[in-house]
Amino acid sequence: MEASPEIGLEKAARDGVIDLLQTLLSDLSVLAAKTRAAHWGVSGLHFHSLHELFGEQYGAIDGEIDDVAERIRTLGGFPVGSAGGLLAGARLLDIDVVRRPAGDLVALLQADHEALIRSLRTSARAADEKFDDAGTTDFLVGLMASHEKTAWMLRASAV
Numbered sequence: 001m002e003a004s005p006e007i008g009l010e011k012a013a014r015d016g017v018i019d020l021l022q023t024l025l026s027d028l029s030v031l032a033a034k035t036r037a038a039h040w041g042v043s044g045l046h047f048h049s050l051h052e053l054f055g056e057q058y059g060a061i062d063g064e065i066d067d068v069a070e071r072i073r074t075l076g077g078f079p080v081g082s083a084g085g086l087l088a089g090a091r092l093l094d095i096d097v098v099r100r101p102a103g104d105l106v107a108l109l110q111a112d113h114e115a116l117i118r119s120l121r122t123s124a125r126a127a128d129e130k131f132d133d134a135g136t137t138d139f140l141v142g143l144m145a146s147h148e149k150t151a152w153m154l155r156a157s158a159v
């Protein structure tokens with residue numbers, strides 16, 4: 001049987017940050033699916049650059065999903081492992097954007113990244129002030145800064 005992590009965090013604190021991480025995992029899963037659909041469906045004058053941009057962003061989010069799930073395991077938890085379970089915990093709206101015009105795709109993804117940034121800011125503060133978990137705080141702040149950069153790139157790509 002797997003031993004519980006003796007890393008200086010009470011179980012209640014670990015459970016608290018695991019909840020935050022699980023919701024983040026759900027939101028990232030929705031954002032990954034939307035970004036991949038944008039990569040598939042984009043058309044028009046800006047096809048090549050947006051197809052590439054959305055492809056890179058999908059790859060980055062996919063990597064983050066793995067990091068978040070493994071952080072949950074690091075803290076002694078188990079991430080939700082089914083598509084339906086992940087969707088049930090998401091705050092971001094799950095919509096099929098594959099037929100949307102290029103300008104809508106950029107705007108919709110920008111809004112999602114910005115919503116995620118606001119959630120990450122709140123979660124990072126809770127991880128620090130409420131749960132005193134420096135590792136998760138650092139992890140969430142890093143993710144937030146990465147999504148801030150992505151949101152800028154999307155704002156700068158407005159069509």
Ligand SMILES: [Fe+2]
Binds near residue numbers: 039055
């Ligand atoms: Fe592709």
